[in-house]
Amino acid sequence: MKTLVDSILTKGILTKDDLVYLLSTKEEKEKHSLFRKANQVKKEHCGNVVYLRGLIELSNICRKDCNYCGIRKSNEKVVRYTLPEDEVIDRALFALRRDFGSVVIQSGERTDRVFIDMLTRVIKAIRERSEGTLGITLSCGEQSLETYQQWFDAGAHRYLLRIETSSEELFRKIHPDNEFHRFEDRMQALENLRKAGFQTGTGVMIGLPGQTPENLADDLLFFRSFDIDMIGMGPYIPHADTPMAGWKTRLLKPADRFELSLRMIALARIMLKDVNIAASTALQTLDPDGRIKAILAGANVFMPNMTPKIYAGDYNLYEGKPQVIDDPMIIVNELEKRLRGLGESIGYSKWGDSKHFFKRVIKN
Numbered sequence: 001m002k003t004l005v006d007s008i009l010t011k012g013i014l015t016k017d018d019l020v021y022l023l024s025t026k027e028e029k030e031k032h033s034l035f036r037k038a039n040q041v042k043k044e045h046c047g048n049v050v051y052l053r054g055l056i057e058l059s060n061i062c063r064k065d066c067n068y069c070g071i072r073k074s075n076e077k078v079v080r081y082t083l084p085e086d087e088v089i090d091r092a093l094f095a096l097r098r099d100f101g102s103v104v105i106q107s108g109e110r111t112d113r114v115f116i117d118m119l120t121r122v123i124k125a126i127r128e129r130s131e132g133t134l135g136i137t138l139s140c141g142e143q144s145l146e147t148y149q150q151w152f153d154a155g156a157h158r159y160l161l162r163i164e165t166s167s168e169e170l171f172r173k174i175h176p177d178n179e180f181h182r183f184e185d186r187m188q189a190l191e192n193l194r195k196a197g198f199q200t201g202t203g204v205m206i207g208l209p210g211q212t213p214e215n216l217a218d219d220l221l222f223f224r225s226f227d228i229d230m231i232g233m234g235p236y237i238p239h240a241d242t243p244m245a246g247w248k249t250r251l252l253k254p255a256d257r258f259e260l261s262l263r264m265i266a267l268a269r270i271m272l273k274d275v276n277i278a279a280s281t282a283l284q285t286l287d288p289d290g291r292i293k294a295i296l297a298g299a300n301v302f303m304p305n306m307t308p309k310i311y312a313g314d315y316n317l318y319e320g321k322p323q324v325i326d327d328p329m330i331i332v333n334e335l336e337k338r339l340r341g342l343g344e345s346i347g348y349s350k351w352g353d354s355k356h357f358f359k360r361v362i363k364n
């Protein structure tokens with residue numbers, strides 16, 4: 001029998017009311033229709049392939065003081081590190097040998113010249129030593145257009161910068177009120193990424209205290225109106241050494257935050273069709289099968305952590321972040337085993353760029 005969700009989902013364009021309903025319905029049958037539809041849309045527009053990115057956490061030094069984040073500037077308990085250049089390059093080449101098509105280089109927000117130039121050299125070295133075969137995504141916060149251009153020209157081609165929430169009011173609640181944390185600067189940075197030529201990704205945290213289904217529906221509408229190429233989003237998870245730790249009582253239960261995150265992934269897939277969507281690590285913290293469930297709900301990018309073990313423990317954005325293991329292939333093999341029989345496969349040695357990006361570029 002057709003559910004109400006089925007008839008909403010057969011419509012061409014989802015309205016804000018539709019999205020709020022789909023984020024809130026308690027009916028099991030309706031939830032399943034939503035996830036099934038998302039998976040079908042993914043297969044139709046992106047194939048059944050999951051792309052791999054080796055995640056390298058370059059530095060946990062950060063000039064920002066976000067109220068939710070474990071590596072915020074004021075957290076004096078964090079042991080700060082920056083990976084030596086040769087170790088980053090080593091990890092990238094390791095990813096290449098393991099048939100990962102790409103790496104993601106992520107770091108706290110640093111805008112000092114030493115950092116900017118160091119990353120430029122690293123990008124160039126990875127491109128050279130992989131003979132141009134390894135894709136490079138960056139996720140290093142808000143930077144000037146010139147810096148984005150420098151990194152793009154060096155050979156990086158995708159960039160993730162989460163908006164965290166598209167509600168300016170909520171954004172102000174979860175960030176300090178100073179010049180380092182301005183909503184309009186984040187928006188401008190997203191515009192600049194596109195101007196520099198990057199495939200541009202964004203995303204939000206899901207289940208923030210005070211966040212409503214209407215806020216989340218607006219987030220999805222924002223992704224559509226910005227015409228975003230990639231999405232990385234996941235549940236908010238508290239960290240004890242942050243100002244928001246005390247807001248714990250206002251949170252949805254972990255299982256509900258997890259499910260809401262899956263619904264956001266499914267809806268993003270249904271609305272945006274051919275964008276890349278990551279199965280984020282935070283999902284795994286709330287459910288051991290979190291990332292597999294995300295893939296079945298529409299995600300198509302998987303990012304095993306490849307940060308050298310001795311540093312990775314200091315990159316704690318939230319509590320319960322999964323430990324890094326010595327050989328990421330254990331995780332990839334497990335993923336492959338689980339995907340077999342579900343009609344999905346792994347896109348070894350592929351960049352797995354955003355199809356959406358190229359369609360837009362060709363159109364314009």
Ligand code: 5AD
Nearest residue numbers: 068069162235236237238239317318
């Ligand atoms: N819970 C979930 N995600 C978090 N991030 C930072 N802190 C947390 C947290 N406590 C995410 C933010 C940021 C990305 C690097 O990590 O969305 O953009």
